[in-house]
Amino acid sequence: MLLQSIVNGILFGAVYATIGIGFSLVWGVMNIINVAHGSFIMIGAYLSYTFYTAFGLDPFLSIPLNMVILFAMGYLIQKFVLNRVVRGSVFITLTFTFGLQILIANICLLIWSADYHSIKLSYSSAGITIGSIVIPLVRLGIFLAALVLTGLFYLFMRRTKIGVAINATALNFEGAKTVGIDVGNIYAITFGVSAALAGAAGALISPIMSVNPFLGGSLVGKAFVIAILGGLGSTIGALAGGMVLGLVETVGTVFLPSSFQELLGFLVLVLVLVFRPQGLLGKRFYE
């Protein structure tokens, strides 16, 4: 029972990592807490659902499609709207992204109705049994896909020119401008990449969670926790944060009633904020 929940926690923790990386990227680079991040994941899940029901496309195969669509959406939002307020105070940008979140929730409500939608895959009950532990194939696939995405993102930030430019802009805004980086464009790309990761995360959760227009709100709460746990701007930190949240939630419910699951996450958030604001692994990176 305990072992099984540890396995479940680690498997789902990788998805949490994907969610946290996109969220903390925007926060770290532009100093924006994007409350709509959960809604982007939700859009991803809806897209996968739609591709599956309309064309029979497996959710794992809709990952790249989701990423392209969400990248475009994120890029445009940042380029034409968010760049206009990005230098504002906390409560300007935070209120703004809240507005975006409920706008998206309402649009999804109009398109997909308030019903719960879920995908039932033909191989959803298949699994590998090791001793007393069962590893469902779907969850294993999700885990591996999330790890691959995390690895690709890590390489993108380290090895590509755009990735380096994003890092440079995050570390020194004025300096980046001086050396000729188009910061407006870099901001738009950053937001696009974050949204693309959210889109991928949406595809990953679609076979195991049902989606409704209010899913975005609860997912963004998780993103807060993961980002704070991992520390800003650190891919490895987000991976660790995701795993920790996954474990805290699944293992916690072995000892406590499941209604405490949400409580635990937020409790961890507050404690880490107060006692280790630089994250579990991270150094003090920004500010």
Next chain:
Amino acid sequence: MKRKIIIPALLMLLFISVPFVFSGFWVRLITYILMFSVLASALNIISGFTGYAAFGNMVFFGLGAYTTAVLMSKGGFAFFPALLLSGAIAVVAAVLLGMLLLRLKGHYFALGTLGAAEAIKYTVENLTGLTEGGQGITVPPLRGSPAVVNGFFYFFMLLLLIAILVVAWRISKNRLGYAFKAIRANEQAAGVMGINTTRYKIISWSLSAVFTGITGSVYAYWFSYIDPPTVFDVMWVIKMFVMILIGGAGTVFGPVIGAFILETISELVWSRFINLHLGMLGLIIILVVLFMPNGLISLVTTGRGLKDIIKNLHRGTESRL
């Protein structure tokens, strides 16, 4: 000098006459707007005056509402003692949370308050023995004819609003307010100048909390049924922030103006289109933040006309990249 007396006197007369002139629907609607005016004004003290974005401020509303509900339904308390205790609990919570969270700055504080508010919401939900948990709790309602009940809550909210406006007005003119504003402008410098920043931040948040908690208490008695998702709803705080933005942050009357504008539009226009209600609110939030983050009051204080602002829309604000 004459205008300074006549306008408030006329406004007072207008507000006092509401329950005697309008029907029950309107009295309840205006009571609701008054409630949001109090809440937004209370949030304005910590966020507008002092510059700390307390996105978890609903925690005091929820605690106040639940204190009253539990005391009245389980403890046999009358409303007024329960109300006073609700205010006290809110202050205690603000001092304790403040000691933990007010050390954090900017986004970290905002997230910390959100996290604490959610954690407390789930705690209330899990204390089923005391709070009845997620199914909500009923409060013994005020007995009397609808007109009397409506009038009672109307005048109660009106009194609360007058009280917080007097407090905000006094603060904006005295030492306390200068300390708050100094913290907002530059906390480090304020500390160097000899302001005990921690103490003033906690005072500021406690002031905000006591009004929010008492409003929560009145809400519980008024609606006579509450549940955790409603009284701890983060969306309410977002609405308050939008009201503050519409009216003008850090001003005395801005939040009230914002509350009247937003809630009037919301109740009269969108409530007819239930499917679009949320989306319209989202759109308004985005437009307000994009085009008038300094609020309507800035039209008066800066002397810039509405025409100027419309002419300069494409340029954006100082928050632009």
